[in-house]
Amino acid sequence: MQQNPNTGTLYIVGTPIGNLEDMTYRAIRILQTADFIAAEDTRHTGKLLHHFQIKTPQISYHEHNQQQRLPEFIDKLLSGKSIALVTDAGMPGISDPGYELVKACADANINIIPIPGPSACIVGISASGLPTDRFVFEGFLPTKGQERQRSLEALQIESRTIILYESPHRLRQTLQDLANTLGSDRQIVLARELTKMHEEFWRGSMESAIELYTTREPQGEFTLIIGGLQTDAPIFSEDAIKAELQTLIAEGISRSQASRQLAQQTSLPRRQIYQLALTIGDNESPEQPLEDL
Numbered sequence: 001m002q003q004n005p006n007t008g009t010l011y012i013v014g015t016p017i018g019n020l021e022d023m024t025y026r027a028i029r030i031l032q033t034a035d036f037i038a039a040e041d042t043r044h045t046g047k048l049l050h051h052f053q054i055k056t057p058q059i060s061y062h063e064h065n066q067q068q069r070l071p072e073f074i075d076k077l078l079s080g081k082s083i084a085l086v087t088d089a090g091m092p093g094i095s096d097p098g099y100e101l102v103k104a105c106a107d108a109n110i111n112i113i114p115i116p117g118p119s120a121c122i123v124g125i126s127a128s129g130l131p132t133d134r135f136v137f138e139g140f141l142p143t144k145g146q147e148r149q150r151s152l153e154a155l156q157i158e159s160r161t162i163i164l165y166e167s168p169h170r171l172r173q174t175l176q177d178l179a180n181t182l183g184s185d186r187q188i189v190l191a192r193e194l195t196k197m198h199e200e201f202w203r204g205s206m207e208s209a210i211e212l213y214t215t216r217e218p219q220g221e222f223t224l225i226i227g228g229l230q231t232d233a234p235i236f237s238e239d240a241i242k243a244e245l246q247t248l249i250a251e252g253i254s255r256s257q258a259s260r261q262l263a264q265q266t267s268l269p270r271r272q273i274y275q276l277a278l279t280i281g282d283n284e285s286p287e288q289p290l291e292d293l
Contacts, residue, residue: 007110008077010085014117017089018196020051027115028052034084038073040097044088063097070104077110091119095139095165121163124191124223127201135161141174152181153269162226168218175213179206187227193220236266238276245277
């Protein structure tokens with residue numbers, strides 16, 4: 001779909017994650033010339049605007065008011081106004097508000113222009129020393145319950161480098177949960193206070209990280225870069241696992257026993273395989289066996 005020249009423009013403006021010298025000339029120009037700035041925290045962004053002598057009016061836009069703001073912003077953009085979207089730090093929409101507005105603009109055929117800037121996940125992995133050719137960004141893990149456990153178990157078989165965000169008051173629990181799920185010997189890099197005065201990269205095993213923060217009080221926002229699973233065992237597709245489950249169940253083996261058996265053969269979490277087993281009917285005919293795929 002072609003952009004509509006009759007609408008205004010939504011600018012997605014990256015701002016510094018710490019060091020104000022990372023602000024780009026282009027970002028400053030867009031913030032100066034936009035009709036409005038949609039800011040996650042107007043007080044926080046106000047300090048940035050004051051530093052660069054930008055007078056553009058702000059409108060608050062955060063997770064608690066985004067549904068109310070969306071129609072207002074879309075109306076302004078359709079009338080020809082331009083809006084610069086910023087977050088407290090980094091690129092808008094990356095683990096903070098922004099996605100809903102961008103999607104609404106895309107659906108309404110409104111011009112969307114990104115103004116690149118720093119992002120903690122990219123800054124962190126670039127200096128981590130872990131593989132950068134393939135990685136997965138998970139943002140913040142769910143804080144509790146089955147949703148958190150499912151997210152952790154999904155990471156257990158992830159072969160790509162993993163990037164997470166974490167707050168200081170949850171760091172210790174997250175490190176322990178990661179060690180329990182991924183193993184205490186898994187390599188991790190703790191990137192703290194990126195681009196700021198107390199920037200730090202700590203590298204070691206999950207077990208060593210837990211020991212470190214048993215005595216040290218976590219301070220600052222953390223980006224966790226975690227080595228992916230290193231294994232010679234093949235990674236099987238969901239369809240292949242279901243096919244083997246069908247074969248085992250057809251032979252009279254219970255879902256629980258079949259799940260345990262496949263978990264040992266594939267190194268996949270038994271819980272994950274059992275959830276697949278629950279989707280298989282008792283009378284479904286087996287398909288191509290796992291070892292033949």
